[in-house]
Amino acid sequence: xxxxxxxxxxxxxxxxxxxxxxxxxxxxxxxxxxxxxxxxxxxxxxxxxxxxxxxxxxxxxxxxxxxxxxxxxxxxxxxxxxxxxxxxxxxxxxxxxxxxxxxxxxxxxxxxxxxxxxxxxxxxxxxxxxxxxxxxxxxxxxxxxxxxxxxxxxxxxxxxxxxxxxxxxxxxxxxxxxxxxxxxxxxxxxxxxxxxxxxxxxxxxxxxxxxxxxxxxxxxxxxxxxxxxxxxxxxxxxxxxxxxxxxxxxxxxxxxxxxxxxxxxxxxxxxxxxxxxxxxxxxxxxxxxxxxxxxxxxxxxxxxxxxxxxxxxxxxxxx
DNA sequence: AGGTCGGCCTGGCAGC
DNA sequence: TGCTGCCAGGCCGACC
Numbered sequence: 425x426x427x428x429x430x431x432x433x434x435x436x437x438x439x440x441x442x443x444x445x446x447x448x449x450x451x452x453x454x455x456x457x458x459x460x461x462x463x464x465x466x467x468x469x470x471x472x473x474x475x476x477x478x479x480x481x482x483x484x485x486x487x488x489x490x491x492x493x494x495x496x497x498x499x500x501x502x503x504x505x506x507x508x509x510x511x512x513x514x515x516x517x518x519x520x521x522x523x524x525x526x527x528x529x530x531x532x533x534x535x536x537x538x539x540x541x542x543x544x545x546x547x548x549x550x551x552x553x554x555x556x557x558x559x560x561x562x563x564x565x566x567x568x569x570x571x572x573x574x575x576x577x578x579x580x581x582x583x584x585x586x587x588x589x590x591x592x593x594x595x596x597x598x599x600x601x602x603x604x605x606x607x608x609x610x611x612x613x614x615x616x617x618x619x620x621x622x623x624x625x626x627x628x629x630x631x632x633x634x635x636x637x638x639x640x641x642x643x644x645x646x647x648x649x650x651x652x653x654x655x656x657x658x659x660x661x662x663x664x665x666x667x668x669x670x671x672x673x674x675x676x677x678x679x680x681x682x683x684x685x686x687x688x689x690x691x692x693x694x695x696x697x698x699x700x701x702x703x704x705x706x707x708x709x710x711x712x713x714x715x716x717x718x719x720x721x722x723x724x725x726x727x728x729x730x731x732x733x734x735x736x737x738x739x740x741x742x743x
Numbered sequence: 744a745g746g747t748c749g750g751c752c753t754g755g756c757a758g759c
Numbered sequence: 760t761g762c763t764g765c766c767a768g769g770c771c772g773a774c775c
Contacts, residue, residue: 557754557767559770602747
């Protein structure tokens with residue numbers, strides 16, 4: 425499933441190939457992709473425009489176009505963005521830039537299945553969006569207020585930026601009774617973490633996924649920030665995780681799935697001790713953890729109000 | 744307003 | 760062998 429490391433891997437591959445090129449034509453084959461706007465409006469909005477930058481926010485890939493417009497793409501579950509080089513449609517040109525590859529032969533890739541949109545570039549190349557389960561999204565936003573509002577409503581802190589500090593994490597988790605696992609998956613608080621990296625981050629932080637988010641103290645938040653950053657960077661280092669459908673922009677699988685510390689490792693021995701990795705379901709998501717070494721925090725004991733009768737459900741703001 | 748759950752979607756697979 | 764039904768999960772909207 426594309427999460428931050430997968431989207432960022434694609435972004436890094438697309439950036440040098442797309443910036444400066446012009447989108448000559450766009451063809452959206454699945455009207456679900458651009459909802460609520462019709463395909464035609466997105467096709468028209470991007471056609472003829474030059475790519476100025478390729479950025480990322482959370483799990484969104486942002487293709488910034490001249491004329492203050494951004495094509496925002498979300499891969500959701502099974503979306504892939506494949507870049508076909510100019511010429512015969514092979515990606516040979518791209519692959520030759522791979523370090524330590526040595527001379528390798530690449531067959532022209534077969535026509536991908538489940539194509540939902542195609543964007544033809546002025547150098548003859550093509551950006552192809554495929555999506556088996558059709559959850560993906562491609563919309564056009566005006567840079568400025570519209571774009572800002574769109575993401576402000578949906579996305580919180582960027583976990584690989586300076587914004588994510590233990591103090592900030594504590595603030596975000598304050599009074600939250602939801603499990604840490606759910607907390608990490610809430611994009612409006614921290615953007616970009618999905619089911620895989622939430623499990624990996626919690627294992628690294630030695631925190632039980634069912635601990636109430638608001639029960640963290642500074643030392644836990646400290647560990648969790650390290651866990652989040654460590655898990656995401658490991659994902660980046662391995663080109664993302666390809667559990668089933670994910671491919672990078674060159675059509676290649678990532679290798680992070682071979683490096684998982686807990687995710688999908690039910691029944692295996694924990695790498696940190698004698699514990700056995702368990703699978704539970706949290707918020708409808710498979711959740712893997714080690715019950716022996718991941719600390720289950722308790723809800724913070726109510727501060728014994730020295731006042732006479734503490735209101736039974738007081739939730740005074742920062743009194 | 745926070746928390747929880749169903750719906751969206753399709754290929755793969757377990758079970759009969 | 761072939762059919763049925765369940766499962767995966769990011770995000771949204773509905774509901775408490």
